[in-house]
Amino acid sequence: MAISELQLPATVKVHALADSKTLATTQAHDVAERLRQAIASKGQACLVLSGGRSPVPFLEKLAAEVLDWSKVTVSLADERWVPVAHDDSNAGLLARHLFKGAAAKARFIGLYQPAATLEAAAEQADQVLADLPPIDVLVLGMGDDGHTASLFPASPNLRQGLAKVGERRCLAMLAPSVPHQRLSMTRALLATAGLTLLSVQGAGKLATLRTALAAEDPTEMPIRAFLHDPLHIYWCP
Numbered sequence: 001m002a003i004s005e006l007q008l009p010a011t012v013k014v015h016a017l018a019d020s021k022t023l024a025t026t027q028a029h030d031v032a033e034r035l036r037q038a039i040a041s042k043g044q045a046c047l048v049l050s051g052g053r054s055p056v057p058f059l060e061k062l063a064a065e066v067l068d069w070s071k072v073t074v075s076l077a078d079e080r081w082v083p084v085a086h087d088d089s090n091a092g093l094l095a096r097h098l099f100k101g102a103a104a105k106a107r108f109i110g111l112y113q114p115a116a117t118l119e120a121a122a123e124q125a126d127q128v129l130a131d132l133p134p135i136d137v138l139v140l141g142m143g144d145d146g147h148t149a150s151l152f153p154a155s156p157n158l159r160q161g162l163a164k165v166g167e168r169r170c171l172a173m174l175a176p177s178v179p180h181q182r183l184s185m186t187r188a189l190l191a192t193a194g195l196t197l198l199s200v201q202g203a204g205k206l207a208t209l210r211t212a213l214a215a216e217d218p219t220e221m222p223i224r225a226f227l228h229d230p231l232h233i234y235w236c237p
Contacts, residue, residue, distance in 0.1 A: 001203065003235045006210055009228050017236040020201055024057035027199060027234045031137050032065035034195050038136040039071050046073045046133040048185070048193065049098075050141040050149065051080075051090030054201060058139075059097040070105040073133050074098070077140065077190060078150035078173070079111035079125075080180040081118055088180060111170060111183040118181045122172040125183050129169040138193035142205060146212050146221025148198075149190065150175065150182035153220055161186050162218050162225050187225050196226065200235045209233075 003014055015030075017023040031047065038045035049055070076090050084091045091110045099106065109132055115121035140148050147153060150173040151161050157171045166188040173182040190196075200209055211221065218225040 001206060001210070002237075003200070003206060003209075003233070006206075006213060008213070008233075011229060012227065012231045012233060015232060015234045017234065019236050020057065023199065023201065023234050023236045024061045027058050027139075027197065028061035028065055030232075031062060031139065031197070032067050034137050035072055036067050038194075039068055044071045044073065044133060045136045046075070048075050048077050048135050048138045048190070049094065050077045050139055051093050052141055054199065055139070055141065056093070056097050058199070059094065063098050063100055063103040066102075069103045072106045073109060074106045075109040075129070075132055076111055076185075077138065077148075078182055078184040081112065081121060081183055082180055083114070084110070084112060111185075113183075118172040118183075122170050122183055125170040126168055129185070129189070132169075132189075135189075135193040136195065138190055138196045140190075140196060140198045140223075140226065142198060142200065142208060142223050144204060144208055146208055146223045147175075148223045148226065150184035151187070151222035151225075152176060152182075153222065158219055158222065162222060163188055164191055164225075190226075191229065195232065196230065197232045197234060198223075198226070200233055202237065206235070 035045040079090045080088050111125045113121040113124040152175050155173045161171050169189045173184045
């Protein structure tokens with residue numbers, strides 16, 4: 001099955017690439033170009049990224065892009081509630097694969113807070129995110145269960161997290177079958193991005209996307225909340 005066979009909304013633009021290396025290079029170039037445009041027009045840019053293993057090649061290609069990183073603010077769509085030094089920290093992932101060379105000059109606003117409880121950490125992260133500039137580029141991922149950011153099916157705060165309008169910028173989230181509690185930006189904040197990208201690689205993720213498109217309830221597959229807004233999908237087999 002090819003992505004061209006899916007019935008995608010008119011608001012979705014597909015970038016079909018030959019392989020994962022080409023996807024990482026193309027996506028990094030396009031993100032960097034949008035950041036350069038933002039810097040040229042308003043003197044600064046804001047980029048929100050997703051964690052996991054699959055974004056690593058993209059992050060390393062992005063780190064090599066030429067732009068004024070000192071004018072870029074970077075944050076994360078979600079974070080595991082673990083210290084930055086932990087192997088599973090998304091902030092640690094960025095430190096290893098993005099913030100090197102010129103990209104080390106970027107300003108980073110992380111979500112992890114060493115509070116007594118997850119809820120307290122989410123409230124602290126919510127306040128920290130008050131300093132986040134308007135998001136120019138958002139890069140989302142998608143799990144096999146249809147989650148995106150840490151908006152997981154069956155998470156207790158999911159309905160609040162999926163609300164398109166709301167005051168909260170960050171909420172505590174639980175991943176039902178994955179270790180570590182989570183902190184996630186809300187849809188209300190994520191949906192403000194000027195440009196949203198979704199990376200989809202392989203037949204498995206394509207099948208997940210097809211299932212997501214077949215119905216509308218975002219509480220079953222939270223990625224559905226983003227599939228009918230303007231979206232650029234970067235796909236390779």
